[in-house]
Amino acid sequence: MNTMAYDFQVTQDSADPHVLADWWAETLGWQVEPSDEAFIRRMIDEGHATESQTRTYNGVLVWKEGAAIRHPDGPERAPRVLFQLVPEEKTVKNRMHLDVRVGTDDVDEVVGKLTARGAKFLHNGRQGPFSWVTLADPEGNEFCVSPSA
Incomplete structure (x- = not known):
């Protein structure tokens, strides 16, 4: 049995992660994590990612698959929330x-x-x-x- 306490993030499936991250950031008074466009470009240039894995959202190059929000006081205050792209619509009640x-x-x-x-x-x-x-x-x-x- 592990005696160490683990850290975690909450992950939410989403049809449009960036829009939902904006909605939840405003709802909670949190911050959307900024996109690192230079890092994304470098990953594409080095062959670790493709243009199809990105999109432009509000004029900024972002990863298409997800967007995250965080508490303004940092990860010590609350876990990060990640919104990830999924192809299917929500059809049943959340279990969490x-x-x-x-x-x-x-x-x-x-x-x-x-x-x-x-x-x-x-x-x-x-x-x-x-x-x-x-x-x-x-x-x-x-x-x-x-x-x-």
Whole structure:
């Protein structure tokens, strides 16, 4: 048995990783990791990658397969979230989801802002003294919004 604690990132399948990374970065107040265009060009020039593995997004050369966001305070604060390109659409409920804790912000106000930006309301939940609102992001991935735990 390993006695070492492992680090991890959360990976979300996506039809358009860059658009979804932007949506989630704005939702969480996080940052989209910047693209290293010089590195991508070097990988292509050295034969480690091809032009077909890239695309231009918002005027910047990026890897087509994925985009990531991170907490503004760095990886010590929260794990990185990677959005990866997949060919199939989402068809069933997530087996794992994010719980967005909004602290002292008004949950209904936050939910209103998120639905105005493309989230879909799914249901209100309650268990004992705990309550939450379940939404789906613009690609249909479920997540919950609640006050602080």
